[in-house]
Amino acid sequence: MACNLLEFAMFGWIEILLLLFIGSISYHAVVANYGPGLIAGGLDSLLAFTILMLLHCLLVMLLWSYFSVVFTDPGCVPPGWRPAVDEEQFDTLPLTMTEVPAYSENGRIQYCRMCNHLKPPRCNHCYVCGRCILKMDHHCAWVVNCVGALNYKYYLLFLFYAFLETSLVVLSLLPYYIALSSEGETPETPGIPATSAPAFGSNLVLALSSLGFLIKHILLVATNTTSLEAYEKKTTSKWQYDLGRKENFEQVFGMDKKYWFLPAYSKEDLSKIPALQGLEYPSRPDLDMQEL
Structure with a gap:
């Protein structure tokens, strides 16, 4: 088991290096093709300046979001955590692995038999990380980290900026790719870098992939659901967290609009929205927990 986890982690770091490599050749292809246009004058200079400016802005936001996902702890159960229930009733509950009831849909206390401790709502055990993750969505090999309560927003922004950046690369390299694919035709700029074709193809695949994942998670956010909880919802027509x-x-991105497109939260949002801390989640008052 430990060997498999080690191989999984090593594969994840290889994927990170692969993404950085694709990003490098994409950057080289766009800059090499449009860089000379900056001194051409007229509309060529304006087009080159616009594309290169957008490329660098999106690249900064993409890398910021990506490494925020990689290096931000998704959230784990604090030592000695206890649920906010009636203390007298809680003291009478058995705390053995076999006697403590599980919960996610019925509001009862949840217990992890792997970590041997109580768990907050919407918390799941990750067998790759070897610990319980707050509001766990999934373990992502591409970031060598779990996606959970504290970095889910960063993951969504990573997908968003990845789609925008790869789409920009595809559109900007499309004329050069067509020129390379057409016999006897060459673009107006002298010489096309060898990285143009592989950069175009790889970014086209990444743009379509990131768009698919982005649409999936937009739908999940709209119903306040994680990827794991989406399977739980199939067994009931009611979802108490919607x-x-x-x-x-707001439970994912906060209320401060200035921070919606940044991989960060305002102090006010962190203090006013408990869901951003990953331990407490408001539920629909019209749903009786016993009916779920």
Whole structure:
């Protein structure tokens, strides 16, 4: 088991290096093709400046979001955590692995038999990380980290900026790719870098992939659901954490609009929205927990 986990982690770091390599050849291809246009004058200079400016802005946001996902702890159960229930009733509950009831849909106390401790709502054990993750969505090999309560927003922004950046690369390299694919035709700029074709193809694949994942997670955010919880919802028509699209969105991105597109939160949001801490989640008052 330990060997498999080690291989999984090593494969994840290889994937990170692969992404950085694709990013490097993409950057080289766009800059090499449009860099000379900066001194050409006229519309060519304006086009080159616009594309290169957008490329660098999106690249900064992409890398910022990506490494925020990689290096931000998704959140784990604090030592000695106890649920906010009636203390007298809680003291009478048995705390053995076999007697403590599980919960996610019925509001009862949840217990992890692997970590041997109580768990907050929407918390799941990750067998790759070997610990319980707050509001775990999934373990992502591409970031060598779990995606959970504290870095889920960063993961969504990574997908968003990845789609924008790869789409920009595809559109900017499309004329050069067509020129390379057409016999006897050459673009107006002298010489096309050898990285143009592989950069175009790899970014096209990444753009389509990131768009698919982005659409999937937008739908999950709209219903305040994680990837793991999506399977639980198939067994019931009611979902106690679906508070409406606006509140669902704020539980991931916060209320401060200035931070919506940044991999960060304002101090005010962190203090006012308990869901951003990953331990407490408001539920729909119209749903009786016994009916779920």
